Amino acid sequence: MGLMQCERSGSKNSIDRLLHFAARLQKICCNVVNTTPLCLSHSHNRGMLLCSLGALLLLFSSVDVWYFLRGVVVAVQAWFLPPVWDVLAEQSVPGRVLPHDLDYMGHMNNARYLRECDFARFHYYMRNGIFRTLHSLRATMVVGASTIRYRRSLAFWEAFDLRTRIVAWDDKSFFVEQQFVSQRDGFISAVMLCRQNVLRSNPESILQLLCKRKVECPDYPEELQHWISFISASSQALRAQSGLKDTTAESSQENTGEQENVGEQEHLEDKDK
Template sequence: MIACCVLAGVLGVVVLFYVFLEVHYFLRMCLTVLLARFCKKQVHILDETSVYGVCITTDIDTLLYHMNNARYLRELDFARVDFYERTNLYREIRAQGSGVVQGAATIRYRRFLRPFSVYKITSKIIYWDDKSIFMEHKFISSGDGFVRAIAICRQRVLECSAEAVMGVLLDRGGKVNGGLEAGIAPTSAPHVRPEIPPEVALWLESNEISSASLRPTPEPPRC
């Protein structure tokens, strides 16, 4: 009797956790951090990282035909965490400021992912300014290497300069066979910001237009 009550209590707690929290999301996030920190080698801040995924039944849309559009952006959380850990980007941001948030994101779907298909997400930094770091992510199907979707995300750093953060990481070690080795000059010149990609420039212009339209219109002066 006591064992049944204990079992019922445990099951009740588990159910409550799943009701109020997306438990498997947090478990997977913890696993991603552990793997990136202890099982994968560190890479240079300008390197490209990859994580793999499978379109399972919880990822598909109501038509049961392909991966739900919202799931693509959710999967990017795990890809970014892997990149943050392996490049020390998040630790450096924490050391200089308070954190980082997603400021904006745009994604273009080129071809859908079918259920149970395996895919790869690549992540790399393509540009930065004083306040934000811009990352490009690609969903690539394993079977044919086709880029199924491409996303650009703006990571807004808080209470520090993105330029300063990138400067430190560009100075820290160099790339050796895809890994990172201290004391070797980086392959790219430090503190040299890349040219802004045209798609990012136009996207930022679109964001500014959107921001301007959302600002309150000043009331006309009263007579």
């Protein structure tokens, strides 16, 4: 119930802000065509049409409207689907390459892969209860790092499955793997690794509250260990370049690797999830 109220409240607030912004844009458009908002209450059909079209044009050019609408659709879909009780179980959502996903070469734009991964993680956390648990703990998660490898392009109208699963975690972050699998032949067209930093809590507390028991972390795959080593090396190099003292400890292959401190996280280009 807490998650449902939270999602309803968040969606309602976003919609209210968009409507308020659209109303302000409409007033501007009415002034441009030498009319006022009162044109809506008279027979000035032409002025009303210009106001509405102008407001929509400014709205779509100023705000990524489709992103917010897509977020609402994903939330509603996950809300009405049955929950996934196994928090480590892989989940799959279908997708298709649409015209607005294409680049100049007629393939799915590279940036669209990351966008689709964002929505898939949102769907994933809603169904397995992690979002609900985050809300209970007054915690949140941000993307601390991500790496994607493109193996084969996705063509126009090609159908695919986007598979998401938690691979492992440490005392500060979840490590998530996402795969774009072509429905045509099962080929993995792209694979992404993502580190989700937990703020104001930790993965162990989240899983303990969600599962009502201690959940053992799976063994780290070899590619994940190398990826964490890359992040650690990059962190040290950037600290040296910025003249900052490296206060993080080196880790062995059995644990998660180096973690950035709070000061560095504030300088990362993180996104809320």
